[in-house]
Amino acid sequence: MALLLAVTVIPITISMILSNHYIKNQVTEQAIHENQKLLSLGKNNISRYMETINETSLDVYNNLNTSSSLYALIERGQSPNVNAFAFDEKNNMLIYTSMLNIYQSTRGIHQIYLEIGKNRLSYLLARGLFRSGVELESEWPESKKDNPNPFVEATHESVTYALDWSSSVKKESVFTLQRPIIRTPSDQVIGYLSMDINSAELNRVCKQLTLADEEQMYIIDREQNIICAENGVGIDSVKDMPWADKVTESASGNGVVKWTDDSFSGIIIYDTLQTNYMDWIVVKQLPYSYLYESADAIRTINTSILIVFITFVVVASVFVSYHFTKPIKRLIGHINQVQAGNFNIVVPVQGRDEVGILARRFNTMIQTIKELINSEYRLEIANKTNQLRAMQAQINPHFLYNALQSIGTLALQAKAPKVYSLISALAKMMRYNMNTSETIVSFAVELNHAKAYLELQQQRFNEGLSVVYAIEPDALAIKVPKMLLQPLIENYFKHGYENAGGSGWIRIAADIAGGEWLTIRVEDNGSGVDSVKLRELHSLLQRSGAGLLEEQSHIGISNVWMRLKLYYNDAAEMSVDSAAAGGFSVTIRIPMSSELEEQS
Structure with missing residues (x-):
């Protein structure tokens, strides 16, 4: 109970102290700001009034x-x-x-x-x-x-x-x-x-500058003689007041002094009024007792609330001690059994209060844990099964590759070099795809893979397909991510190839621009895409990696673009274009300054 009282009362007490300190600071700052504005306004009024009198005296001339x-x-x-x-x-x-x-x-x-x-x-x-x-x-x-x-x-x-x-x-x-x-x-x-000059007018200005009877207002000269005073002590000078020397000897034209002694405790705000015929100081005193009236009232209210709250906490603490401790101890006993490994217990639920809800949730948690244990066991069995299947699947591609090599040998023996060439191209593609340990290759290796794929397609379409290569020799040694070209070439045969009305062609070009960029361009004379799909492709190339993963309609382009961002972040560039008369092109720009790292 003592702990409950401590954690309740101490924060509230600290909050009250900090709140009281904050309120006093805010009240002080606000009072200073408002009274500085008021003094400035009063100073201007006095200055205009005195200038009128001065100009009157100059009528002599x-x-x-x-x-x-x-x-x-x-x-x-x-x-x-x-x-x-x-x-x-x-x-x-x-x-x-x-x-x-x-x-x-x-x-x-x-x-x-x-x-x-x-x-x-x-x-x-x-x-x-x-x-x-x-x-x-x-x-x-x-x-x-x-x-x-x-x-x-x-x-x-x-x-x-x-x-x-x-x-x-x-x-x-x-x-x-x-x-x-x-x-x-x-x-x-x-x-x-x-x-x-009758001092009534100056007295009127002084009165306007005081907002309450507790505020004191003085206009004094440098000899500390009083020009006018409001709510003052009825004396002719302030020479006996300790704060007067502080104000009159100040080097600054205006300021604020926090003063505390037997004669006065509060804030002193002053401003100077200087001309060739007068050197006056406008002084206003704001006692702390007046400034902090509202803060003291709030503190009294907070103290009263604290006393009421402490009384309530004491009563509540006694109630909690007698009505909640016993069922909680019983629940702790069941928890200890679960900790020992006994998951076949059921906590008896009594009532609909918080302890009853806790007991029901505890029973639900035990049931969930039991189900998770069984599920984890089943997942472990399934995982071992999948590992076995993966090992079996790993054998099949190697078997197919070796079988293709044997068929190619038989084709040569049967004097069918074309068949051997096609089987070799297919075998190269399979070997390239099966080599998962290598994700970064030279552009020459990537180009050879694309050539093997196109060789198969040329066999498929006979004279209906022409392939043109425009490759700068220096570009062949540049390292690039694997599988950049084939998805782009494959798009042509999936979406753009037209055999009717003439032969199709595809052109692959690569060059080094200014020694800084490797530019790869794949273009064809296919049916191209309409303006709507072209806008979709442009929008696709503006997406983040997460958006590319969700793309289903342009898998080839999105796959290549996602891997470019994976390897080069935002340094690589990719653009697509399609003319109204047909044809489609994809341009990739890769910075040669970027050093690629193998992605596992």
Whole structure:
């Protein structure tokens, strides 16, 4: 019973462990794949949004050559030779109009702050507020005053600039695009533009990138300041989080990090968003506890099923032990008797259960074994009888051959050389056929056998048969399989010979083509075959060896073709042709490079 429990429970337990591991891996891979696609989509949305804001800030450079353009005003106002108060009084409304156009061109701008020159002129525009100032302290970061490159400040509470002394502008959560205004085409900084952008739009994108409350989403810069966060911990930076260094210092633009420590355990997926004015990293955290919820549920179900199954197996094992062991032991006792050589036993059959079926099958098997023993005995007797008959049959051909030799001698003594010639031809054919120990012969030997056969046929048909030989001398020494020519020649007399209307002829040719092929051609002027039978023959030459064995209607050609495939595999070639006016030809091409082996 313990063994039955082991072979049942252990495989199921292993299966559950492997299944749980596989499900977790699949869930992880799928989550990574889907979230990478989601981050890529979100990154593109953020990039388009930020590019819109960047292009808005570049409106400063619109209409460069127009004297009333904002760029032209900044270029004049920054000059030390211009009176700042007079300039402000004269151009205040023009600057207001240009800044208002920028403010209204993009949704989400909270306030715009413009500095012309260094500590010369300052302008602030917000909803319902526009103020200007002269010779105020610069709000621009001191370390970046001569740097011509724009940059983005991380999300922060909006600044109350010096011009807003009454704090009229409501404080909002913003990020700031800081753009130095340069004198084109040089890099000389002549002013500063600060655009505070409400972070609500970025927060909306972050929210779209999180599919559940358990997922955490961050957009951070390289200084690990938070641009926006969803389901985060409510802090301004991630500098205290150990995984932040891993992400920000990564050389690759995107990746996946499997992280486990006290602060977080799960998968971190990140992608970078880089332009000339920002270097951000989009980070998403997927806790293992969230990823593996479905796998844990499946594991719980499997465990419950295992407990139920173990209970069932225990009950079934007890039942089997008490109800099946006894009849099986009785059956084993009968098997031991059979093993000792007693085949005259019969197992008593009780019931229709599996043990009863086994007993009935055992009785049937004993009966079958007894019949097989008797059959084997009869087969052994028959085999010995056949061997005796084969030995007797082997004597008869030799007797006929020797008798023909004696008759030939009498024919010579009776001065009948023609009879002697025919008997000699017949004797040669019999000797050639009886020599079963030799299956590979030279083409000269095979040709002599064909000549003996044709000599008999010429005697039969008198002047009604002509034979033509066109044999290259070099072809005679080539080794070929035995009995290639006679079946093809015999076909002519079986199917194609016509004695009426003229004499028949058959031509046997052999030559060596290019030193690589022995080409043998047997052709006649018989009745030939019609197009249907010719197609059948072409189909026959495309069959495998098994299909050739089943052929009954073209035995001669199929026999020759099968033996060619046996000796040469697919290297040898055979083709047939028949003209509409009559005649039939068979062409065989044998590769001379193939070395033949005797087939036993």
